[in-house]
Amino acid sequence: MTENTKNSILIIGGGLIGLSIAYKFAKNNFKVTVLSKNRGESAGFVAAGMLATHAEGLQNELLKFGQQSQKLIPKWINNIEKDSGIECGLRKCGIIVPFKNIKELEEFPTYEYGKYLNQKELNKEIHGINSIWEHGLVFEQDGQIDNRRRLMRALEKACSLHGVKFHEGSEVKDLRIENNKIVGAKVLIATGELKEIDCEKSILCSGAWSKKILNKIPVFPVKGQMLSIQGPANFLKRVLFGTTTYLVPRDDGLIVVGATVEKDAQFNQGNTPNGISNLQEGIRLLLPEALNWPQMEHWWGFRPCTPDLKPIIGKSEVENLFLATGHYRNGVLFSAITSDIIFKLIQDKTLQDIEISFLEKFSLNRFKI
Numbered sequence: 001m002t003e004n005t006k007n008s009i010l011i012i013g014g015g016l017i018g019l020s021i022a023y024k025f026a027k028n029n030f031k032v033t034v035l036s037k038n039r040g041e042s043a044g045f046v047a048a049g050m051l052a053t054h055a056e057g058l059q060n061e062l063l064k065f066g067q068q069s070q071k072l073i074p075k076w077i078n079n080i081e082k083d084s085g086i087e088c089g090l091r092k093c094g095i096i097v098p099f100k101n102i103k104e105l106e107e108f109p110t111y112e113y114g115k116y117l118n119q120k121e122l123n124k125e126i127h128g129i130n131s132i133w134e135h136g137l138v139f140e141q142d143g144q145i146d147n148r149r150r151l152m153r154a155l156e157k158a159c160s161l162h163g164v165k166f167h168e169g170s171e172v173k174d175l176r177i178e179n180n181k182i183v184g185a186k187v188l189i190a191t192g193e194l195k196e197i198d199c200e201k202s203i204l205c206s207g208a209w210s211k212k213i214l215n216k217i218p219v220f221p222v223k224g225q226m227l228s229i230q231g232p233a234n235f236l237k238r239v240l241f242g243t244t245t246y247l248v249p250r251d252d253g254l255i256v257v258g259a260t261v262e263k264d265a266q267f268n269q270g271n272t273p274n275g276i277s278n279l280q281e282g283i284r285l286l287l288p289e290a291l292n293w294p295q296m297e298h299w300w301g302f303r304p305c306t307p308d309l310k311p312i313i314g315k316s317e318v319e320n321l322f323l324a325t326g327h328y329r330n331g332v333l334f335s336a337i338t339s340d341i342i343f344k345l346i347q348d349k350t351l352q353d354i355e356i357s358f359l360e361k362f363s364l365n366r367f368k369i
């Protein structure tokens with residue numbers, strides 16, 4: 001090992017998880033290089049930014065993972081904001097889940113973590129909510145981050161200021177593996193040339209595209225279409241999380257509306273008339289008058305999904321190649337804890353029992369027969 005490659009980390013994928021890990025290592029004086037095929041396609045720029053551990057009804061290890069990450073997020077964001085000078089829009093605004101009947105409410109997996117709202121209280125919380133909703137749960141511990149306009153940029157800036165080298169437009173085509181160790185990556189760069197980049201240790205964070213690099217990783221894309229509308233500032237104070245659609249109010253009145261869940265769309269680009277009309281119907285079912293508010297933007301992206309909907313975090317079969325992918329619907333929520341655990345794992349730092357249990361549950365080995 002030369003002095004040059006000592007403590008150096010190669011990150012494959014500059015999306016939300018790649019940036020979060022890059023930031024953690026760079027802040028701890030590692031030399032970090034990020035290879036990024038296309039920053040614009042990252043689901044980190046697509047997500048609604050909900051921190052919805054309880055409103056999503058997460059269960060078992062995913063629930064614990066979300067709860068642990070939510071504990072880390074305020075300090076994590078505070079550091080990113082201080083380092084970047086960009087405020088990230090973290091708000092513990094609470095998320096309301098409405099229900100049509102009491103049976104649905106009582107069967108909700110995280111029912112015990114919510115505060116019950118009757119129809120009158122629901123109306124008081126969300127003026128004009130569709131009268132089909134008779135009950136609600138408010139999860140005051142949940143919230144949001146403005147990932148699309150702020151967090152991603154803040155992370156990129158904080159990383160750059162800590163010396164992270166970004167290779168934008170660089171697509172990893174293959175990994176160079178010798179004696180069960182990754183020694184480098186073959187990279188297609190923007191000029192069309194193939195370049196070899198050496199590495200000491202590497203982390204694969206390529207989101208929905210991960211299987212294209214390592215076929216053993218069972219990650220596939222689940223497309224999501226989104227739009228935004230401009231509501232009156234402070235009209236919606238909390239996120240409204242319906243069965244098919246959610247409304248996420250930013251602090252300036254912009255409301256992010258999501259999202260379709262398209263398992264068969266593969267990597268098909270673009271918004272579709274059907275996708276947009278489904279979102280509009282979702283708005284009508286939640287808050288009819290919001291259909292009259294001006295539409296601002298439409299966009300789409302790809303969630304990195306696994307067969308059991310849980311992320312893949314930890315070691316790979318290759319000694320010095322680590323995995324952080326498959327975060328599906330909750331990558332914003334899980335990014336703080338993922339970067340922490342990967343950092344400790346790579347440095348052989350003592351892991352807490354709960355972190356060890358996450359690594360066991362989220363290991364790639366679970367997919368072996």
Ligand SMILES: Cc1cc2nc3c(=O)[nH]c(=O)nc-3n(C[C@H](O)[C@H](O)[C@H](O)COP(=O)(O)OP(=O)(O)OC[C@H]3O[C@@H](n4cnc5c(N)ncnc54)[C@H](O)[C@@H]3O)c2cc1C
Nearest residue numbers: 013015017037038043044049050172207224330331332333
């Ligand atoms: C519609 C939608 C709504 C969502 N809402 C929420 C939400 O409210 N809350 C929440 O917690 N999560 C949400 N998510 C999920 C969250 O966005 C993802 O889980 C998270 O962004 C995954 O991060 P990632 O870094 O693994 O992947 P990405 O952010 O997609 O980044 C992967 C990056 O890897 C790059 N890459 C791929 N292949 C290569 C290669 N060969 N070489 C180099 N680079 C490569 C890509 O170009 C991309 O930039 C949502 C996702 C979607 C799509």
